[in-house]
Amino acid sequence: MTVDSPAIGKTALHNVRVFDGHGLTEPTTVVIDGAVIGTDAGGAEGIDGHGAILLPGLIDAHVHLSGIESLDRLAAHGVTTALDMTTWPPERLAALRDRPGTTDIRSAGTPIIGEGGLHAQIPGMAEHAVIHGPDEAEAMVAERAAAGSDYIKLMLEAPGEGGPDEASAKAVVAAAHAQELRIVAHAASLGAYTLALDVGADIVTHVPADGQLPAEDVRRMAAEHRVAAPTLVMMQGIAKALGMLGFADCLASVATLHAAGVPVLAGSDANSEPGVPYQPPHGDSLHRELELLVTAGLSAAAALRAATTLPAQHFGLPDRGAIAPGMRADLVLLEGDPLADIHATRAITRVWCGGIAHV
Structure with missing residues (x-):
């Protein structure tokens, strides 16, 4: 995974496959804009996921x-x-x-x-x-x-x-x-x-x-x-x-x-x-x-x-549980494919809680 040109408050996750509730999307870009999922990657820190899977x-x-x-x-x-x-x-x-x-x-x-x-x-x-x-x-x-x-x-x-x-x-x-x-x-x-x-x-x-x-x-x-x-x-x-x-x-x-x-x-x-x-x-x-x-x-x-x-x-939490514009930026990046092997949910490389990277 590679990172380039940091910018404050916005991160673009490039080349990630998103779990949409049923399967995986084709590689796409997901933008973390403050605490929510955004749509504009302009000026964002870029992270290349190299095809990794992104879960809510x-x-x-x-x-x-x-x-x-x-x-x-x-x-x-x-x-x-x-x-x-x-x-x-x-x-x-x-x-x-x-x-x-x-x-x-x-x-x-x-x-x-x-x-x-x-x-x-x-x-x-x-x-x-x-x-x-x-x-x-x-x-x-x-x-x-x-x-x-x-x-x-x-x-x-x-x-x-x-x-x-x-x-x-x-x-x-x-x-x-x-x-x-x-x-x-x-x-x-x-x-x-x-x-x-x-x-x-x-x-x-x-x-x-x-x-x-x-x-x-x-x-x-x-x-x-x-x-x-x-x-x-x-x-x-x-x-x-x-x-x-x-x-x-x-x-x-x-x-x-x-x-x-x-x-x-x-x-x-x-x-x-x-x-x-x-x-x-x-x-x-x-x-x-x-x-x-x-x-x-x-x-x-x-x-x-x-x-x-x-x-x-x-539980009445409409702002989370899925990856879509406007939703809370709670995200988990994985190395493996949990749809092929559920144990892969453990292969976590990065986590964001409300848009903030957990370290």
């Missing part, structure tokens, strides 16, 4: 953050947007948002949980997160909206397992939808997954570890336009850590969801929290998630969409 910045649809080092690892692995599903305490999250030149964070803020679930044991969380009945839902959602939550995380368990009861969960969904906020439901068991459907969750994260999704739940996911974020890398890690045999069911569930036309998003559940059965590493684990999605039966192109166009669409 990757979006991890399920992370938990720690310190600034987690942002650095995400960006270094081409993850230019991360959808946080709870970073505790809130002050830690606030310190990581709105940092130019690294991964852009959107977050659920504090989740809504039941009195008996595992999350109620996190020090300090129960006081702020436990819902005791439907009458608390509106205020809890309003509090999160005022604090800047981009969506609401609802921690569901199978009935009787300590999560919010059905009436409370339905009230949370209604309150969130009244404020035009999406509901992301944690559902890692068959009972919790069905409950997520019954209460009206928009996005269901995880897949059951205790059996394959029944055909009726798959049918409902498709018919009711729900979205799946299966976090296969986390489910595999938990299965290994706890000696469980259910990961084949997780793969089969994803295969049936995808075959039914349910949008499947790539989310790693990356975290570094003590006491969690498995801690997928930030950044690297999203690439592993893409590989597992292909193992489950998605094409390489579908797996790439799961980390680009689809999370942008289903």
Whole structure:
């Protein structure tokens, strides 16, 4: 790759093949003009990609953050947007948002949980997160909206397992939808997954570890336009850590969801929290998630969409997920061809976050 005549604020990537959501374009020029994709290469620094592949910045649809080092690892692995599903305490999250030149964070803020679930044991969380009945839902959602939550995380368990009861969960969904906020439901068991459907969750994260999704739940996911974020890398890690045999069911569930036309998003559940059965590493684990999605039966192109166009669409981020004029300049330059071998997403040579090269 060669570079010539630098100019401030504008970079022209010449001779790159762009992933357009389905395949690769012929070699073309992509202009980074400030924070967005531009059209005029005049006066730009020129970089010759020599036919390399340019992806939209990757979006991890399920992370938990720690310190600034987690942002650095995400960006270094081409993850230019991360959808946080709870970073505790809130002050830690606030310190990581709105940092130019690294991964852009959107977050659920504090989740809504039941009195008996595992999350109620996190020090300090129960006081702020436990819902005791439907009458608390509106205020809890309003509090999160005022604090800047981009969506609401609802921690569901199978009935009787300590999560919010059905009436409370339905009230949370209604309150969130009244404020035009999406509901992301944690559902890692068959009972919790069905409950997520019954209460009206928009996005269901995880897949059951205790059996394959029944055909009726798959049918409902498709018919009711729900979205799946299966976090296969986390489910595999938990299965290994706890000696469980259910990961084949997780793969089969994803295969049936995808075959039914349910949008499947790539989310790693990356975290570094003590006491969690498995801690997928930030950044690297999203690439592993893409590989597992292909193992489950998605094409390489579908797996790439799961980390680009689809999370942008289903989390209301119209300025990213694709490479086109006016879009946010989140870009990943690769040496290999991920459509031929999904492992090539790891062969990253350069990353831009909002038009700023990550180094």
